[in-house]
């Protein structure tokens with residue numbers, strides 16, 4: 059049997075890069091995609107058999123062209139996503155909402171549609187959608203991001219219904235507070251002080267590796283075991299609103 063292949067979106071940093079490392083360690087041939095070619099090419103050099111393909115998941119034609127380059131796909135990790143802005147509904151920028159919907163929802167649609175034939179043909183395919191605790195609840199300032207991630211959650215739930223009886227699992231992983239290099243910095247448009255304040259006093263937020271560990275566990279369960287939805291938060295975060303901060 060040839061080596062199982064995992065395609066990972068947003069693999070240039072954070073949870074995507076950590077997941078690429080984790081799945082390569084599990085023996086998968088990983089295909090790294092992200093907009094930033096230099097970062098995924100550098101990571102691919104570190105991982106045996108890995109390949110990098112620069113890709114914007116919001117570009118449907120590019121996604122279809124990428125899919126045509128693949129001879130085998132067993133696992134699709136829909137990780138590309140993110141938050142833009144933390145403004146109230148009253149003043150939020152529609153451009154931020156459009157960007158979040160395009161990446162977090164339509165990006166998942168494009169990738170899943172393009173790779174589903176290969177995932178089904180593998181006889182044991184997995185579509186994993188990385189959502190968020192913002193897919194299941196919300197918080198002030200989180201409306202646009204929560205709306206997009208609620209959308210991704212709905213896609214996961216619907217796809218699982220539609221694929222029932224076919225050899226493709228649909229897994230959703232919903233992380234809470236994860237400290238990565240870029241998530242909060244992107245949300246606050248590069249404002250380092252605001253980004254750091256998100257994690258202020260939290261003894262140990264999750265790391266990208268913690269989430270990659272969860273993803274690695276979920277996708278390596280036996281084929282008949284489907285981890286529908288897994289919420290993972292740091293011990294110091296009991297809910298979107300209940301975070302223990304040390305003074």
Ligand code: 8X3
Nearest residue numbers: 190191192233234235
């Ligand atoms: C990240 C979790 O709390 O910033 O997806 O929405 S949160």
